[in-house]
Amino acid sequence: MKFLVFLGSVRDSTPPKPARLGVRVVEAILACLKMRYQDHEIEVVDALDYSLEPIFKPHFAYPKNKAPSELNELAQKIESADGYIMVSPEYNHSMSPALANLLNHFGSSLFSYKPSAIVTYSAGQWGGMRAAVGMRTYLSELGCLPVSAMIHVPRAQDIFTANGTLQTGEDQDSWFNYFARTINQLAWWAQATKAHRAQADPHQLISDFKATPSERNAP
Incomplete structure (x- = not known):
């Protein structure tokens, strides 16, 4: 399976410290994937790597072959992936705006018919759970339905070091077992949907919403 791990924080200000707490969480997820899921491509x-224009123009709104190269490249990665791990902090009880x-x-046709996993974190006690609730609806509309198990990391700065290793006193097996519950679901669904897409192209069965709302309106 090929999975994309989206790091959804571009924050570079304090307080709180550290500013990009999500980097620690992503590094810990990657360490678990490399140790226990070596057959997968990760x-x-x-989001910090994409200096998007302040005036919003989605990838699919550009004339063919005229979109910025960074959007084209990411579109290809999204389309070729078998599933997604979405890592987000919580801002005002919602997912990261970045x-x-x-x-x-990107249009939902690139994400659709593949699973996603939700990972949230915080510097406080709730681990981004309220953002995760909203992400379920958002990712479902995007077409990459989230698996039921989620990962929440409260007080992430006290659990992981800057490079994603566990702080002294934290048990790696316990955390990786916690991660694995969600990742196992993601891998199972990714394998199932990949196999079925090979048998029946969902984009041929159900037309993609491309241009106007009338394409999905009731009669």
Whole structure:
């Protein structure tokens, strides 16, 4: 399976410290994937790497072959992936605006009929759970339905070091077992949907919403 891990934080200010707490969480997820899921291909998509224009123009709105190269390349990665791991902090009980902005540049036809996993974190006690609730609806509309198990990391700065290793006193097996519950679901669904897509192209069965609302309106 090929999975994209989206890091949805571009914050570079304090307080709180550290500013990019999500980097620690992603590194810990990657360490678990490399140790326990060596057969899968994993790539990180960091929202900070995309200097998108302040005036919003999605990838699919550009004339053919005229979109910025970084959007074209990411579109190809999204389309070729078998599933997605969405890592987000919580802002005002909602998902990261940077993550939503990046994902909104692409049509749901690139994400559809593949699973996703939700990973949230916080510097406080709730682990981003309230953002995760909203992400279920968002990712479902995007077409990459989230698996039921989610990962929440409260007080992430006290659990992981800057490079994603466990702080002294934290048990790696316990955390990796916690991660694995969600990742196992993601891998199972990714395998199932990949196999079925090979038998029946869902985009041929159900037309993609491409241009106007009338394409999905009731009669």
